[in-house]
Amino acid sequence: MALLRYESQVRxxxxxxxxxxxxxxxxxxRPVEAAPSKLWWIGFIISVLLLNFGVYSVYREVxxxxxxxxxxxxxxxxxxxxxxxWWVGIGHAGTLISAILLLFRQGWRTGVNRAAEAMTIxxxxxxxxxxxxxxxxxxxxxxxxxxxxxxGPLWVNFNSPLLWDVFAISTYFTVxxxxxxxxxxxxxxxxxxxxxxxxxxxxxxITCFGWTGSTKHWQRHESLxxxxxxxxxxxxxxxxxxxxxxxxxxxxxxxxxxxFPPYFVAGAIFSGFAMVQTLLxxxxxxxxxxxxxxxxxxxxxxxxxxxxxxxxxxxxxxELFMAWYSxxxxxxxxxxxxxxxxxxxxGWAYALMMSxxxxxxxxxxxxxxxxxxxxxFFMSVIVNVGMxxxxxxxxxxxxxxxYLPSSWSTYYAPTIWEVGFFLGxxxxxxxxxxxxxxxxxxxxxxxxxxxxxxxxxNYKEKMDVVEREKVDEFAxxxxxxx
Amino acid sequence: xxxxxxxxxxxxxxxxxxxxxKQVRRKGYKIHDVYTPMPIHGLDAxxxxxxxxxxxxxxxxxxxxxxxxxxxxxxxxTTDWPLNIGGKPFFALPAWIxxxxxxxxxxxxVGMVLTFCYLCQLAPFVKKDHFNPRSTDDTFVMAIECNDKxxxxxxxxxxxxxxxxxxxxxxxxxxxxMGRYDRETVVFDKQVEASM
Numbered sequence: 001m002a003l004l005r006y007e008s009q010v011r012x013x014x015x016x017x018x019x020x021x022x023x024x025x026x027x028x029x030r031p032v033e034a035a036p037s038k039l040w041w042i043g044f045i046i047s048v049l050l051l052n053f054g055v056y057s058v059y060r061e062v063x064x065x066x067x068x069x070x071x072x073x074x075x076x077x078x079x080x081x082x083x084x085x086w087w088v089g090i091g092h093a094g095t096l097i098s099a100i101l102l103l104f105r106q107g108w109r110t111g112v113n114r115a116a117e118a119m120t121i122x123x124x125x126x127x128x129x130x131x132x133x134x135x136x137x138x139x140x141x142x143x144x145x146x147x148x149x150x151x152g153p154l155w156v157n158f159n160s161p162l163l164w165d166v167f168a169i170s171t172y173f174t175v176x177x178x179x180x181x182x183x184x185x186x187x188x189x190x191x192x193x194x195x196x197x198x199x200x201x202x203x204x205x206i207t208c209f210g211w212t213g214s215t216k217h218w219q220r221h222e223s224l225x226x227x228x229x230x231x232x233x234x235x236x237x238x239x240x241x242x243x244x245x246x247x248x249x250x251x252x253x254x255x256x257x258x259x260f261p262p263y264f265v266a267g268a269i270f271s272g273f274a275m276v277q278t279l280l281x282x283x284x285x286x287x288x289x290x291x292x293x294x295x296x297x298x299x300x301x302x303x304x305x306x307x308x309x310x311x312x313x314x315x316x317x318x319e320l321f322m323a324w325y326s327x328x329x330x331x332x333x334x335x336x337x338x339x340x341x342x343x344x345x346x347g348w349a350y351a352l353m354m355s356x357x358x359x360x361x362x363x364x365x366x367x368x369x370x371x372x373x374x375x376x377f378f379m380s381v382i383v384n385v386g387m388x389x390x391x392x393x394x395x396x397x398x399x400x401x402x403y404l405p406s407s408w409s410t411y412y413a414p415t416i417w418e419v420g421f422f423l424g425x426x427x428x429x430x431x432x433x434x435x436x437x438x439x440x441x442x443x444x445x446x447x448x449x450x451x452x453x454x455x456x457x458n459y460k461e462k463m464d465v466v467e468r469e470k471v472d473e474f475a476x477x478x479x480x481x482x
Numbered sequence: 483x484x485x486x487x488x489x490x491x492x493x494x495x496x497x498x499x500x501x502x503x504k505q506v507r508r509k510g511y512k513i514h515d516v517y518t519p520m521p522i523h524g525l526d527a528x529x530x531x532x533x534x535x536x537x538x539x540x541x542x543x544x545x546x547x548x549x550x551x552x553x554x555x556x557x558x559x560t561t562d563w564p565l566n567i568g569g570k571p572f573f574a575l576p577a578w579i580x581x582x583x584x585x586x587x588x589x590x591x592v593g594m595v596l597t598f599c600y601l602c603q604l605a606p607f608v609k610k611d612h613f614n615p616r617s618t619d620d621t622f623v624m625a626i627e628c629n630d631k632x633x634x635x636x637x638x639x640x641x642x643x644x645x646x647x648x649x650x651x652x653x654x655x656x657x658x659x660m661g662r663y664d665r666e667t668v669v670f671d672k673q674v675e676a677s678m
Binding site: 025152155178179185192198199207210211215220223226228231234447449 | 516580583608618
């Protein structure tokens with residue numbers, strides 16, 4: 001068979017099994033076209049129940065006021081902002097996979113990018129809830145937008161990092177949504193043309209916007225994806241940088257550090273990849289997509305986890321060093337008394353953070369562990385717990401002891417409604433993900449077809465033959481080229 | 483919209499499609515379009531399509547976003563409502579960079595996607611003919627437009643000779659219309675077909 005493109009044998013295949021274009025459509029569309037399994041229903045119902053609990057928790061907060069939470073002086077930010085930063089961070093892996101890896105021409109992106117981008121969108125949706133409801137009078141939330149109003153007009157403060165955050169998060173959500181959906185159009189058209197049922201023809205006919213697969217449209221589509229990737233790359237870095245500015249531009253010991261932007265971005269990618277692993281390990285198993293999300297994909301993502309985890313570890317140590325080196329007694333107190341000291345009220349949280357984020361991921365230096373699905377799954381959960389505690393440590397340990405010992409707070413613990421709000425966003429996230437995995441293809445069909453003849457297992461085998469046979473011809477052509 | 487006659491060839495391998503496109507063009511037939519299930523790099527060039535300028539549009543939208551943010555914040559903070567924040571300058575450019583950047587990205591992305599949809603005429607409830615539903619699955623479909631002087635049999639034979647697996651003749655509306663994919667809408671009079 002003639003080969004379109006050649007790829008070295010050193011790289012393992014990205015699509016396993018004997019596939020052709022039609023088989024790819026079949027495999028990826030099957031879960032969408034089949035009735036959902038029992039497992040899907042169980043997961044979906046649990047998610048919806050969690051979501052309802054969250055809605056009730058938020059309802060109490062809106063009706064009775066922010067006193068439903070255990071925030072106090074001096075702890076003005078507690079679980080809410082911790083959860084906000086955690087969710088935004090999780091979102092970052094999706095954009096990294098779809099945008100940055102597109103610019104770097106990483107073929108393995110194609111197997112995981114669709115689900116990861118969906119994860120980004122759902123995570124940002126969850127994140128946005130927290131600052132909005134933290135405002136207390138949520139019905140006035142639109143005050144953050146600069147619109148001509150009857151109060152002056154009184155504008156928002158464009159010099160404030162909190163407003164930068166409004167712009168960053170809303171832009172991030174919009175761009176991620178556009179990027180995701182424009183990539184979905186061709187695959188929805190595939191579903192439309194395969195559809196046998198009437199409602200499916202209607203639904204996918206509307207959602208695919210009348211996509212035909214015309215060459216000119218593909219040319220524009222490629223240009224669009226490339227430029228959107230180019231825009232999303234600095235955007236994703238800017239978003240968590242700006243989130244870190246919420247802290248770094250203040251003068252609170254423990255927050256007032258220049259290392260925050262890179263440290264937050266690395267942490268975001270770290271936790272985001274862990275969440276991608278959690279989702280995809282389940283997805284590939286339940287939807288039988290092991291041929292497309294192979295062990296190679298899992299291993300590559302584990303390598304990213306160990307890399308970004310190490311960056312986060314270095315950042316932790318650098319912070320401690322700078323606190324010591326600065327000789328500012330407030331800095332030293334914030335780091336060595338309020339955090340590192342295991343006997344301090346939140347010493348346990350710091351120890352948990354250190355072990356989950358720095359210690360345990362070291363297991364991924366071993367290839368066997370990187371390729372072990374059970375280890376990977378547990379590690380992905382551990383990393384996300386660790387990253388949640390990182391944000392908790394940064395927020396709570398920095399503000400629970402003020403400059404004045406007289407205003408040192410009593411021990412901060414959340415109320416059931418604060419926890420309920422968090423559980424509610426987990427419910428929202430998984431409800432969205434379950435619906436997505438039922439109604440949309442979880443793998444980019446067109447992109448997998450695009451790499452099939454380069455990275456498909458059955459094509460790579462033939463390349464091996466070509467590699468050996470063509471040596472003389474190759475040498476002849478290239479060494480005697482005049 | 484005009485109803486036209488097309489000779490449609492199905493190809494199952496892009497290795498066959500590429501030389502076929504070249505031969506058809508050399509022969510002088512008019513390729514209406516080639517429908518493919520995934521992007522095929524170089525096919526646009528082989529068909530003689532010019533490069534898209536979509537990225538240029540994106541650049542212009544981006545600049546527009548930067549200027550919008552910059553001029554609006556400048557107006558608010560220096561003219562409309564100057565705020566004295568700790569005696570710092572009203573014109574505080576470094577502090578505006580984050581929002582200027584975000585609006586650049588936002589304008590560029592939204593503008594480009596809307597332009598993309600406009601150029602490709604994509605929208606919900608838009609319906610188009612694309613000759614073969616398998617062209618979104620595993621088939622590369624080449625449609626050759628016929629005029630009164632084109633010999634249908636000749637084109638059919640030629641397509642078969644360059645490697646098309648199946649060749650058929652179809653009457654199709656070339657543009658788009660508001661419609662639903664779950665309903666068969668007859669957008670042109672069947673009699674037109676008979677008279678052609």
